[in-house]
Amino acid sequence: MSESLQGLVVRSTAGFVDVLVDDEVIRCRIRGRLKKEPRDTDLCVIGDQVIVAHANEQAHVVIEVLPRRSRFSRRQPGRRQGKEDVLIANLDQLLVNFSYGRPLFNARLLDRFLVIAEHQQIHPIIVMNKADLERPGDSSWQKTYESIGYPVLRLSADTGEGIHTLREVLRGKISAFVGPSGVGKSSLINQILPGLDLGIASVSDHHGKGRHMTRVASLYALPDQGFLADTPGIRELGTWALPVDQLDRCFPELTRYRTECAFRSCTHTHEPQCAVIDAVHQGAIDRDRYESYVRLREDASV
Numbered sequence: 001m002s003e004s005l006q007g008l009v010v011r012s013t014a015g016f017v018d019v020l021v022d023d024e025v026i027r028c029r030i031r032g033r034l035k036k037e038p039r040d041t042d043l044c045v046i047g048d049q050v051i052v053a054h055a056n057e058q059a060h061v062v063i064e065v066l067p068r069r070s071r072f073s074r075r076q077p078g079r080r081q082g083k084e085d086v087l088i089a090n091l092d093q094l095l096v097n098f099s100y101g102r103p104l105f106n107a108r109l110l111d112r113f114l115v116i117a118e119h120q121q122i123h124p125i126i127v128m129n130k131a132d133l134e135r136p137g138d139s140s141w142q143k144t145y146e147s148i149g150y151p152v153l154r155l156s157a158d159t160g161e162g163i164h165t166l167r168e169v170l171r172g173k174i175s176a177f178v179g180p181s182g183v184g185k186s187s188l189i190n191q192i193l194p195g196l197d198l199g200i201a202s203v204s205d206h207h208g209k210g211r212h213m214t215r216v217a218s219l220y221a222l223p224d225q226g227f228l229a230d231t232p233g234i235r236e237l238g239t240w241a242l243p244v245d246q247l248d249r250c251f252p253e254l255t256r257y258r259t260e261c262a263f264r265s266c267t268h269t270h271e272p273q274c275a276v277i278d279a280v281h282q283g284a285i286d287r288d289r290y291e292s293y294v295r296l297r298e299d300a301s302v
């Protein structure tokens with residue numbers, strides 16, 4: 001048996017994975033036997049730690065994927081049941097990216113990202129790009145999120161606003177940019193790592209949506225320690241393995257109310273003497289966030 005090495009997966013496609021070992025990226029296949037093992041999750045994604053061995057003189061092969069300490073994942077798009085779709089493993093923080101201008105901000109989708117981050121215990125940071133396009137009233141929703149405890153970073157890849165702060169936030173951590181297509185994830189990463197020159201694409205004039213420029217998620221090393229992932233724009237974000245009775249725990253602002261309800265197994269949707277519903281009526285819980293909770297319940301319980 002030849003010497004084996006441990007490395008970090010920085011790119012993963014159907015045909016090969018790129019593994020960073022020390023300072024070198026090694027292109028590897030995945031051992032056939034590993035692929036055949038039954039599983040309900042992705043075998044090998046960016047952020048995974050793997051063991052690599054020589055298959056022969058030239059080629060390397062991944063022989064083991066080490067257990068994940070965390071991951072950002074969703075239900076496979078387009079399916080009710082099935083497999084976990086892991087976007088990135090071993091993540092410290094999730095930068096949930098939206099923009100002023102177009103594509104339009106989508107609170108419902110933001111809440112889905114936040115719920116998954118809470119469930120998987122990954123620290124989320126809300127990133128609002130295209131600050132140069134902000135119009136009065138565009139950020140009225142932000143106070144709600146900040147009061148819950150979610151940081152909101154206001155940035156512009158075009159003017160450079162906030163990039164210095166972003167650099168500080170990323171230092172020494174494994175972070176991923178996630179969000180819809182066209183919000184400027186790759187543009188922001190180009191600001192942080194100019195040498196990369198990632199492809200970017202204009203937002204469609206007609207629909208105001210992105211064109212899904214980034215196709216494969218990749219992890220990049222930061223100059224002052226840490227890694228940063230660029231990921232393809234997300235259209236669909238369903239929760240994976242989140243029992244419906246645990247959903248209320250993924251809304252931090254419900255914490256102080258959810259144990260005060262008259263019924264122990266209160267769903268906070270129709271029950272009498274529900275402390276959550278009372279708090280919504282009194283304005284202590286944001287109505288829009290509550291609406292997200294109700295919709296996610298419906299989604300999770302199908």
Ligand SMILES: Nc1nc2c(ncn2[C@@H]2O[C@H](COP(=O)(O)OP(=O)(O)OP(=O)(O)O)[C@@H](O)[C@H]2O)c(=O)[nH]1
Binds near residue numbers: 130183202213234
């Ligand atoms: N006005 C303005 N436009 C921006 C800014 N950042 C990015 N854009 C534009 O937004 C469009 C989309 O940028 P991308 O970086 O490709 O977006 P993305 O999020 O990586 O999109 P996908 O790879 O498709 O998921 C491009 O036309 C960019 O030039 C910004 O700060 N201000």
Ligand SMILES: [Mg+2]
Binds near residue numbers: 185187214231233
């Ligand atoms: Mg991109």
Ligand SMILES: [Zn+2]
Binds near residue numbers: 258268269275276277
């Ligand atoms: Zn209740």
